Amino acid sequence: MFPYWLIFSIFAVGSIGKLRRNATVLPPLFLVAMVFLVMFIGLRYEVGGDWKPYILMYDMVRDADWSDVLAQNDPAYMLLNRFSGTFDGEMWPVNLACGALFCWGLAKFANDQPNPWLAVLIAVPYMVIVVAMGYTRQSVAIGLMLAAIPAFQRGRYVTFFFYIVFAAMFHKTVIAAIPLVALSTVRHRFLIWATAGAMGSAIFLVFISTFLDAMVDNYVNQEMNSDGAGIRVAMIAIPALIYMVAQRRFVINEQERVLWRNFALASLLMVVGLAVSSSSTIIDRVSLYLMPLQIVVLSRLPLAFPRNGKQNGLLIGAVIIYSAFIQFVWLNFASHAEYWVPYYNYVTQN
Numbered sequence: 001m002f003p004y005w006l007i008f009s010i011f012a013v014g015s016i017g018k019l020r021r022n023a024t025v026l027p028p029l030f031l032v033a034m035v036f037l038v039m040f041i042g043l044r045y046e047v048g049g050d051w052k053p054y055i056l057m058y059d060m061v062r063d064a065d066w067s068d069v070l071a072q073n074d075p076a077y078m079l080l081n082r083f084s085g086t087f088d089g090e091m092w093p094v095n096l097a098c099g100a101l102f103c104w105g106l107a108k109f110a111n112d113q114p115n116p117w118l119a120v121l122i123a124v125p126y127m128v129i130v131v132a133m134g135y136t137r138q139s140v141a142i143g144l145m146l147a148a149i150p151a152f153q154r155g156r157y158v159t160f161f162f163y164i165v166f167a168a169m170f171h172k173t174v175i176a177a178i179p180l181v182a183l184s185t186v187r188h189r190f191l192i193w194a195t196a197g198a199m200g201s202a203i204f205l206v207f208i209s210t211f212l213d214a215m216v217d218n219y220v221n222q223e224m225n226s227d228g229a230g231i232r233v234a235m236i237a238i239p240a241l242i243y244m245v246a247q248r249r250f251v252i253n254e255q256e257r258v259l260w261r262n263f264a265l266a267s268l269l270m271v272v273g274l275a276v277s278s279s280s281t282i283i284d285r286v287s288l289y290l291m292p293l294q295i296v297v298l299s300r301l302p303l304a305f306p307r308n309g310k311q312n313g314l315l316i317g318a319v320i321i322y323s324a325f326i327q328f329v330w331l332n333f334a335s336h337a338e339y340w341v342p343y344y345n346y347v348t349q350n
């Protein structure tokens with residue numbers, strides 16, 4: 001378990017430093033830490049609950065015709081496998097590319113928070129260790145969504161839609177994030193909503209409709225359930241409640257307030273959905289796209305409730321302890337933790 005706690009400790013130490021003065025430039029040490037995180041994710045070996053299924057995907061397309069690869073589900077991910085197969089690169093080039101895309105999006109999103117180190121630290125126990133190292137395709141979609149949100153907030157709508165379409169080529173369920181973000185706009189509402197509706201419909205028709213029956217059969221008709229789904233939904237419901245009670249403390253403009261209100265409401269709806277749905281798996285997978293709210297609320301908590309006009313050091317410590325608790329419980333007691341522990345990588349195995 002040491003490698004996981006090493007990653008956690010790096011960002012925990014960084015999070016207790018002073019807030020940066022230049023919000024447009026990431027600290028060099030932070031960039032180095034993110035590169036290390038990419039290597040940690042991308043060079044893993046036989047780590048993650050879906051490792052064997054991903055190996056089967058790689059073997060299926062490594063020598064396939066390019067046209068057949070493009071016809072596969074999640075074509076961008078399959079193309080990465082085909083490229084790697086061309087050079088007999090095995091799985092590590094695929095995982096490294098996916099890890100880089102995820103961490104790039106996470107870094108861009110963290111850069112919008114007052115304390116980037118703390119923002120990434122909050123993501124480490126679940127978003128990094130479990131999702132990025134287990135649900136590879138969906139982690140890229142989440143990373144690109146994380147990059148898309150700051151672009152949308154700055155009015156770069158074309159960039160936002162490009163990121164979302166690219167994300168859908170890795171995992172189609174990212175369509176769930178479109179209304180949450182698009183409905184937060186306070187300017188050009190009709191244009192943005194119309195574009196979002198058209199884009200969402202196009203993504204549905206191209207990437208989702210063909211596989212909708214299979215998704216319903218797997219998740220709903222077979223009543224597929226995920227162990228620990230209730231805990232993971234609670235992890236997004238808690239910051240959602242905090243935000244709904246004290247949302248004015250967390251935002252700097254009206255659009256951000258509405259954006260995170262949408263995420264908070266959706267997070268609370270996941271609690272209801274978990275109670276009434278016959279399949280906890282579909283609720284669990286959709287709720288992954290709501291995790292940015294957790295990063296925003298918890299990383300801004302020390303500034304939302306300051307001490308002596310400065311960020312609250314006690315709350316920084318509380319967030320670190322809370323995150324450490326989540327990681328400890330998952331690594332030691334999760335039903336699938338055996339697929340993550342111990343950690344192996346290609347460097348030491350070859």
